[in-house]
Amino acid sequence: MLAGGKGSRLRPFTYSGAKQLLPIGNTPVLFFALRQIVEADIVDVAIVVGDTADQVMAAAGDGSAFGARFTYLRQPAPLGIAHALGLARDFAAGEPVLLYLGDNMLRGGIRDFVERFRQSDAAGAVIVRRVPNPSAFGVAVFEGGRLVRVVEKPAEPPSDLAVVGIYAFRPVVFDVVAAQRPSARGELEIADTINGLLERGLRVDVTHTDAEWVDTGKMEDTLAANRIVLDDMEPSIAPDAVLRDCRIDGRAVIERGAIVERSEIVGPVAVGVGARIRDSRVGPYVSVGAGAEIVASEVSNAIVMERARVERCMGLSASMIGRDARVAGLPAGAAVTLGDHSAVELP
Known part of the structure; x- marks a missing residue:
């Protein structure tokens, strides 16, 4: 679970708090992701935190309120999603991992996605959804119905299928992350991680969804998430x-x-x-x-x-x-x- 980052697009709120703790329906957005993880029968959760670590830890606690066990891992700087994933190598201890971005919300939960991955032999799995503005996201590229590449925020998107901020990986992913080099913006990109698996000839499965998905990285998206929660x-x-x-x-x-x-x-x-x-x-x-x-x-x-x-x-x-x-x-x-x-x- 990722709960770090600067949240610059949500200023002024992130000047004084963690973006993952902004309330939707009077509940921190992070809590919806944590509940979905537990509903998928995952009870050992590592939460990667940054500058707002104390706030996140005070809000989420040790996990007992969620029926889980939380471990906190500190990311020294916003070095990318893949870097945060790499911090969890010892925590994973050779087991498959689920990666969930704590400012994302997918209506309906992730239980089916997790169960499909458990039953598969794929090296990774992602969720994709059609969006009207794919250039704002990582975009999936397919050939013959199989995922062959993810392009991060392309100026000319090859498709309208955005990769949702929820992923599943086998332990080999940590070797891929260890071999990565920072992108032009100085981060280890999760798109490069997925592409690294594919370049090794490994399969990354794809779940298509039409469920409402919100990346609450901007104010208008946070309000949209609030509407979804209130509707439910x-x-x-x-x-x-x-x-x-x-x-x-x-x-x-x-x-x-x-x-x-x-x-x-x-x-x-x-x-x-x-x-x-x-x-x-x-x-x-x-x-x-x-x-x-x-x-x-x-x-x-x-x-x-x-x-x-x-x-x-x-x-x-x-x-x-x-x-x-x-x-x-x-x-x-x-x-x-x-x-x-x-x-x-x-x-």
């Missing part, structure tokens, strides 16, 4: 949640201690522990973090993180509000990206 959630209202003079249309999760007063909730919406919503219309597709407040506002398609406050904002949408941030008095139809501990207040 089971509605629930905690017994001690307080609902006064409010209306709830559609699915909503309202957690313990939350207070909703004189407001309309248009699902899907998730309201975290101790959050407060007053005199507002919230939804659809809004996650309100623990302890956050929305007052006299209309908010849709947004992530409002822990202890943030939104006040007097009508038509706020396509927005991410960081932890302990404050937004007030924005004009109708505003969209805002505001980092942790920041404030934008208009009269």
Whole structure:
């Protein structure tokens, strides 16, 4: 499991936190990947961490909350996905490995993919999905129905089949990584690892999927992942949640201690522990973090993180509000990206 990297495309949020801990549906994106791994009957998990190691370790713990055992491996610098994989050689101890990028989310899980690999004799396995913008990803090249090459972020993509950030490998992969040289950007590329296996005459199997897949590396993708999670959630209202003079249309999760007063909730919406919503219309597709407040506002398609406050904002949408941030008095139809501990207040 990869939980390092700088997350430069998700600034300002990654100035103060790990990109893999950004909340979607009020749950860190990393946790969805970890749950899928455990659901695939994998319980020994190495998490590769970088500068935000302390935050990731504090959030994920020792694995017991997931029914797993976590080992943490430190990557000294962002030296590439393949470099991070190579750090796990001793951890793997000669066994096959699953590599999952912690800021990716694949709807429906990976159990079938993992089981197919367990039953095969392939050296590796990847998942591919058709995308409208293949030049932003590693792209699969096929000949006679077999994978023959992966091209990383090509200017002229040979196909529209992007390689999803979830891979499986036999132990030979560590020999390939050890022989790799850094790319022009100074990293060991996972595309080169896959190509190295193929150049040795080894087979890399491919699973085609049409399941929704999101690489949450940008704000708009994080919001898309939030929508997917909210669509899939089971509605629930905690017994001690307080609902006064409010209306709830559609699915909503309202957690313990939350207070909703004189407001309309248009699902899907998730309201975290101790959050407060007053005199507002919230939804659809809004996650309100623990302890956050929305007052006299209309908010849709947004992530409002822990202890943030939104006040007097009508038509706020396509927005991410960081932890302990404050937004007030924005004009109708505003969209805002505001980092942790920041404030934008208009009269």
